Amino acid sequence: MAPKRLGLIVNPVAGLGGRVGLKGSDGPEIQRRALALGAVPRAGERAAAALKPLRPLAGAFDLLAAPGAMGESIARQAGFAPRVLPATGPAAGGVTGPEDTRAAARAMQQAGADLVLFAGGDGTARDVCDAVGTGLTVLGVPAGVKIHSAAYAVSPAAAGRLAAAYLEGDRALRREAEVIDLDEDAYRRGRIATVLHGYLMVPYRRGAVQNQKVPTPAGEEAQARAVAAEVVDRLVPGRAYLLGPGTTTRAVAARLGLPKTLVGVDVVTGGELLAADVAERDVLALLDRRPLGLILSPIGGQGFLLGRGNQQITPEVIRRVERAHLLVACPSAKLAALRGHPLLVDTGDQQVDALLAGYLEVITGYRDTAMYRVAAGGEGDENLEAS
Amino acid sequence: MKPIGPKPRPRRFHQASWDEPVIFELSRPGQRGVLLPPVEAEIEREVGHPARELPGTLRRTTPPALPELSQNQVLRHYARLSQETLGVDLNPDIGQGTCTMKYSPKVNEQLARNPRLTELHPLQDEATVQGILEVMHRLEAMLGEISGMDRVTLQPGAGSAAIYANVCMIRACQAARGQGERDEVITTIFSHPSNAAAARVAGYRVITLYPDADGYPDLEALKAAVSPRTAGLLITNPEDTGIFNPRIAEFVRVVHEAGGLCSYDQANANGILGITRAREAGFDLCHFNLHKTFSTPHGCGGPGAGACGVTAELAPFLPVPTVECDDGRYRLDYERPQSIGKVRPFYGVTPNLLRAYAWIMSLGAAGLRRVAEIAVLNNNYLLHQVLQIRGVSAPYAAGKRRIEQVRYSWEQLARDTGVRSEDLEIRVADYGMHYWTSHHPFVVPEPMTLEPTESYSRADLDDYAAVLRQISDEAYSRPEVVTTAPHRSTVHRTRQESFDDPDQWAVTWRAYLRKTGQDRG
Numbered sequence: 001m002a003p004k005r006l007g008l009i010v011n012p013v014a015g016l017g018g019r020v021g022l023k024g025s026d027g028p029e030i031q032r033r034a035l036a037l038g039a040v041p042r043a044g045e046r047a048a049a050a051l052k053p054l055r056p057l058a059g060a061f062d063l064l065a066a067p068g069a070m071g072e073s074i075a076r077q078a079g080f081a082p083r084v085l086p087a088t089g090p091a092a093g094g095v096t097g098p099e100d101t102r103a104a105a106r107a108m109q110q111a112g113a114d115l116v117l118f119a120g121g122d123g124t125a126r127d128v129c130d131a132v133g134t135g136l137t138v139l140g141v142p143a144g145v146k147i148h149s150a151a152y153a154v155s156p157a158a159a160g161r162l163a164a165a166y167l168e169g170d171r172a173l174r175r176e177a178e179v180i181d182l183d184e185d186a187y188r189r190g191r192i193a194t195v196l197h198g199y200l201m202v203p204y205r206r207g208a209v210q211n212q213k214v215p216t217p218a219g220e221e222a223q224a225r226a227v228a229a230e231v232v233d234r235l236v237p238g239r240a241y242l243l244g245p246g247t248t249t250r251a252v253a254a255r256l257g258l259p260k261t262l263v264g265v266d267v268v269t270g271g272e273l274l275a276a277d278v279a280e281r282d283v284l285a286l287l288d289r290r291p292l293g294l295i296l297s298p299i300g301g302q303g304f305l306l307g308r309g310n311q312q313i314t315p316e317v318i319r320r321v322e323r324a325h326l327l328v329a330c331p332s333a334k335l336a337a338l339r340g341h342p343l344l345v346d347t348g349d350q351q352v353d354a355l356l357a358g359y360l361e362v363i364t365g366y367r368d369t370a371m372y373r374v375a376a377g378g379e380g381d382e383n384l385e386a387s
Numbered sequence: 388m389k390p391i392g393p394k395p396r397p398r399r400f401h402q403a404s405w406d407e408p409v410i411f412e413l414s415r416p417g418q419r420g421v422l423l424p425p426v427e428a429e430i431e432r433e434v435g436h437p438a439r440e441l442p443g444t445l446r447r448t449t450p451p452a453l454p455e456l457s458q459n460q461v462l463r464h465y466a467r468l469s470q471e472t473l474g475v476d477l478n479p480d481i482g483q484g485t486c487t488m489k490y491s492p493k494v495n496e497q498l499a500r501n502p503r504l505t506e507l508h509p510l511q512d513e514a515t516v517q518g519i520l521e522v523m524h525r526l527e528a529m530l531g532e533i534s535g536m537d538r539v540t541l542q543p544g545a546g547s548a549a550i551y552a553n554v555c556m557i558r559a560c561q562a563a564r565g566q567g568e569r570d571e572v573i574t575t576i577f578s579h580p581s582n583a584a585a586a587r588v589a590g591y592r593v594i595t596l597y598p599d600a601d602g603y604p605d606l607e608a609l610k611a612a613v614s615p616r617t618a619g620l621l622i623t624n625p626e627d628t629g630i631f632n633p634r635i636a637e638f639v640r641v642v643h644e645a646g647g648l649c650s651y652d653q654a655n656a657n658g659i660l661g662i663t664r665a666r667e668a669g670f671d672l673c674h675f676n677l678h679k680t681f682s683t684p685h686g687c688g689g690p691g692a693g694a695c696g697v698t699a700e701l702a703p704f705l706p707v708p709t710v711e712c713d714d715g716r717y718r719l720d721y722e723r724p725q726s727i728g729k730v731r732p733f734y735g736v737t738p739n740l741l742r743a744y745a746w747i748m749s750l751g752a753a754g755l756r757r758v759a760e761i762a763v764l765n766n767n768y769l770l771h772q773v774l775q776i777r778g779v780s781a782p783y784a785a786g787k788r789r790i791e792q793v794r795y796s797w798e799q800l801a802r803d804t805g806v807r808s809e810d811l812e813i814r815v816a817d818y819g820m821h822y823w824t825s826h827h828p829f830v831v832p833e834p835m836t837l838e839p840t841e842s843y844s845r846a847d848l849d850d851y852a853a854v855l856r857q858i859s860d861e862a863y864s865r866p867e868v869v870t871t872a873p874h875r876s877t878v879h880r881t882r883q884e885s886f887d888d889p890d891q892w893a894v895t896w897r898a899y900l901r902k903t904g905q906d907r908g
């Protein structure tokens with residue numbers, strides 16, 4: 001039997017915008033700004049982490065890689081000798097763009113790949129979907145700023161392990177996974193809503209693939225207001241708080257009479273907005289001047305508390321916030337939608353992730369909390385059973 | 388002559404649908420049911436005018452805004468509504484899990500409607516109501532035996548009211564211990580939500596525990612939750628999933644060690660009667676719903692009856708009055724200085740107390756245990772039948788049996804066909820059956836909660852399962868039939884999100900008029 005073929009496509013600019021407080025990484029302009037603000041490309045690192053669990057199988061499959069930073073170089077660094085597919089994108093070798101991802105996906109399909117790992121964010125999933133639809137089995141390695149699509153594994157390592165299981169014969173388990181992205185129109189009007197873009201065929205094991213992010217239904221707004229009332233009751237007068245992204249934290253800001261950057265991090269005190277839409281650099285500068293509290297809410301459906309959409313809150317920042325001043329808010333319906341999965345933290349720093357793991361009191365309503373499990377998202381979470 | 392052929396299964400059903408307006412909409416000024424004659428002058432001279440004899444404080448200044456209808460309009464209205472219902476006297480009522488919709492024997496109805504009970508007045512002298520006081524005293528003793536608790540009160544008017552009474556006793560006891568500053572109550576997400584609600588009403592903060600990876604209440608989460616602020620634990624067991632918490636004694640121990648008190652929600656004790664007791668698990672308080680476990684009617688939301696059992700330490704805090712017996716004479720004791728007071732007027736829902744007493748007496752101790760055994764057997768038989776149906780599963784505790792109910796999930800069906808549990812809920816009514824999802828939030832996706840109790844025969848359970856099977860087939864072959872239901876019943880599709888928005892609901896006609904801007908008053 002011919003050896004199986006595993007493909008690798010990396011969107012090298014995915015995730016660039018995250019740490020420097022930009023809302024995504026789409027378009028060369030944003031990418032240039034991100035690099036100017038000191039962003040370090042991370043997608044390659046994430047892809048390499050996904051390849052790690054595949055190392056023991058190295059001889060048993062052929063690795064196909066997109067050229068250069070889109071796969072080849074990362075595969076080589078990870079100790080593989082990939083077959084490089086001919087560069088077919090119009091901008092091959094130059095700055096990469098969506099057409100490169102689409103071209104690479106089509107090349108993988110023509111080369112008969114059994115499974116393709118692609119590292120990126122929601123935009124990357126959209127590009128792969130546009131190129132091959134459900135005609136190719138693929139799996140996303142989370143590396144982007146926005147990850148709502150169910151085609152992504154919960155972490156790079158989980159992607160690698162799932163790919164290994166799939167190559168070793170677990171082939172029957174495949175399912176169509178939603179490719180979703182932020183509805184830009186709704187987003188501009190201040191609502192987080194996701195749009196279904198299409199489907200990708202992904203290998204499936206319970207718990208290994210991200211739950212599709214659920215948009216907040218209207219009824220939850222009232223709940224969010226109750227949660228906000230409790231959060232505000234717990235604020236220590238005089239202390240400043242970092243307010244993470246999301247609709248629940250927006251309700252907190254509204255309770256304080258303040259505006260909120262929906263997918264950004266703001267800094268507030270009881271009554272005023274100190275800084276809007278800050279990057280890690282700003283937060284660290286603030287922390288040098290005064291102690292901060294941190295108010296977070298998990299991303300619906302996935303349960304990521306840290307590491308998805310709020311990369312400005314870096315391991316360094318978390319280390320410097322006292323645990324007693326970490327407030328996690330999540331309406332009970334949204335917590336129930338996690339289906340027993342723990343809240344996940346994937347800060348990129350295992351020590352910080354371990355620090356946060358365990359049980360956390362989550363504010364679920366007015367004078368209402370849940371004692372809820374928190375786990376490191378980068379760890380072996382594919383073993384967690386969905387209900 | 389040819390014999391009559393067999394009936395199809397599921398049976399053909401078609402419900403009356405009257406498109407009946409709200410009774411206020413039927414009102415026309417001047418319509419009357421009964422025309423009362425004016426008081427004759429002679430009579431007025433002798434006994435006075437009834438309205439003018441009333442003290443001013445009891446007299447309305449404006450007449451009540453009652454609907455104005457003729458007698459036959461009223462009769463027709465309610466007869467029609469009655470044709471648009473389902474219930475235990477019409478269909479195997481196993482679709483309302485957690486509610487223990489068992490059969491209420493009609494002989495107990497006769498007892499409860501006997502004038503010797505209905506003609507009693509709660510303000511009568513004790514000496515003239517010795518019989519019903521004896522019934523209460525004996526019923527308390529029986530429930531004490533069934534739960535293992537030292538004292539019982541029958542006063543609460545429902546399960547939620549009983550839980551509330553228990554929370555009040557916890558608060559009073561903690562205060563008496565000098566621990567009044569404890570302000571947190573712990574519960575689990577699959578405990579009946581009345582537990583969290585009652586604690587909130589009593590002013591407590593509530594910490595909810597979510598299930599562990601196996602679907603059991605999370606002991607580690609409990610350990611993380613207890614603190615010097617813990618006043619108590621309010622927990623249902625078996626939980627609303629029908630899963631019995633195997634570490635229940637450990638839960639109680641952890642809470643006791645933290646200084647908290649433990650209250651066992653046994654509203655539905657139908658699967659554990661005569662098998663396990665609150666006392667042995669170490670609880671300080673517990674409660675039963677007489678309208679579940681002990682067969683009294685639910686009465687469409689009331690009046691039910693709740694009974695609280697407590698240990699000797701908690702007994703001083705019981706509501707007043709208690710029923711005491713001195714040398715064969717029964718009396719009501721109000722002189723209990725540490726009592727939490729009253730949780731309902733007088734002594735509780737007396738007719739239900741009599742029904743529950745009669746039900747227990749007719750079964751005896753061995754019979755009660757048989758009830759539990761049959762209820763559990765029925766449930767596991769139905770579980771087996773349902774799990775053969777395409778698209779449904781029983782999440783958590785895989786491979787284990789359940790106690791008295793199961794919270795199923797139609798997630799697979801929803802994924803395969805797009806048909807949701809809420810669609811099934813409506814389609815089931817087209818077959819003359821009732822179906823319930825679960826409390827909110829839906830922790831189990833696409834939930835369905837079934838509880839067959841001991842009342843239904845194997846044929847009844849097969850009938851119910853046949854309906855579910857039929858609808859699953861429909862969902863896979865012609866899903867639009869299900870998603871456009873109802874076709875043969877009166878139920879409506881409601882927009883559930885509006886329940887969260889106070890501007891979109893009204894619980895009284897007057898509130899409806901006000902919220903829709905039609906209020907002329």
Ligand SMILES: Cc1ncc(COP(=O)(O)O)c(C=O)c1O
Pocket residue numbers: 485486545546547548579581623652653654655676691
């Ligand atoms: C376990 C449990 N506890 C409490 C209650 C509340 O009882 P009630 O409806 O009489 O207030 C119920 C009823 O649904 C129940 O099933």
